[in-house]
Amino acid sequence: MKRLLRLLLWLIWLAVVLVAVTAAWNWDVLLRLYNVNTLFREDRIVANFSSMKDLFYWTPIRRHGDLVPWPTDRADLPEAYIFEGMTKSVAEWLERTDTTSFVVVRNGAIAYEDYRLGTRQEDLRISWSMAKSFLSAIFGVAVSDGHIRSLNDTVDVYAPLLKGTVYEGVTIRNVLNMASGVSFNEDYLDYNSDINRMGRVLALGFSMDAFAAGLEARERPQGNARQYTSIDTHVLAMVLRGATGRQLPQLLEDILWSQLGVESDGYYLTDGHGVAFALGGLNFVSRDYARFGQMMLDYGRFNGRQVIPAAWAEESVRPNAPPSVDPNDSFGYGYQWWVPLGADDEFYAIGIYGQFIYVNRPARVVIVKTSADRGFRDDGANGNRIEAETIEMFRSIAAALTGWRPPAGN
Secondary structure, three states, X not given: OHHHHHHHHHHHHHHHHHHHHHHHHHHHHHHHHHHHHOOOOOOOHHXXXXXXXXXXXXXXXXXXXXXXXXXXXXXOOOOEEEEOOEEEEHHHHHHHOOEEEEEEEEOOEEEEEEEOOOOXXXXXEEOHHHHHHHHHHHHHHHHHOOOOOOOOOEHHHHXXXXXXXXXXXXXXXXXXXXXXXXXXOOOOOOOOOHHHHHHHHHHOOOOHHHHHHOOOOEOOOOOOOEOOOOHHHHHHHHHHHHHHOOOHHHHHHHHHHOOOOOOOOEEEEXXXXXXXXXXXXXXXXXXXXXXXXXXXXXXXXXXXXXXXXXXXXXXXXXXXXXXXOOOOOOOEEOOOOEEOOOOOOEEEEEEOOOEEEEEEOOOOEEEEEEEOOOOOOOOOOOOOHHHHHHHHHHHHHXXXXXXXXXXXXX
């Protein structure tokens, strides 16, 4: 009888432990789902964008070497700019687009700097899709070092998990150009879109690699047209890992963060398997985003060092992608970089909710803008209107600070 009682008590204790463990796991799952579903809520978005490590899995990116301080050469921003024939206020534009940081670099020195909406200079700010352009720079080094033989190789050569999927036989070049032809719904406002399903995969700790390999539909033949497809960038990261045998955060540390004299450690968001969220998961201070932009302005050089190959810094920012399927998309695209309409050696990285690194080589200007702009898609029929206005604002600043003239017709 005593033995039976002890067994019963042990079974009750085991059941309590199992219930507690299950409840704790479910609580973590529920908390992560809550985080991803409230990430962009009006009362949370600003704080969330500076504290992503509190919400998702992440891995550090360590700074190496000595700090290379930014020199300063302070200047005032122009009071107004012209867009679509209308004169508009710079101050109102910064406020309207919920700017959280704004850094203007002219001739390698900080000309203007502002931190807004209660954020600080030392905040590590989410890149969103600006991260794609960082991956492009790393890719150029992998090609130069011979880890990747040719951009005409297919992605499954380096990422065997993609064999037998819609990505089998797709060339690296077409994926760099967002011309893979793979069907991917990028509508952030549709709960069931591919991009939002991917966000839940990330938040719940499932595998991004498996998500990419599990896509089943093809929109069109590869190389025919460009359609913005964020998962293409994850496929490129899979190629990099297969080609180099190294994880993306380590590659970024060695190739960029050890060479740019950065001010701060950063971090990548990851899935639950420790794989970097390559298409949008970088978190750095704004001044370090500007260092990356300055390196690209100087054809891959920074502080006297050739950080990435000059040829890649030139080729990757040219509008070499096929035309967009979107008739409202008036911008060009290179290897994970955007190119303005009528560009005069200008290019930029962009992330949702208003993140920008704009580089203007003739004016020698770099502009970093981070934002929490919940109205970033309020464009009406023209899906690029806010983006186009932002670029014209940047051009106005470059012109006012340097005397550079925007291309005719812009």
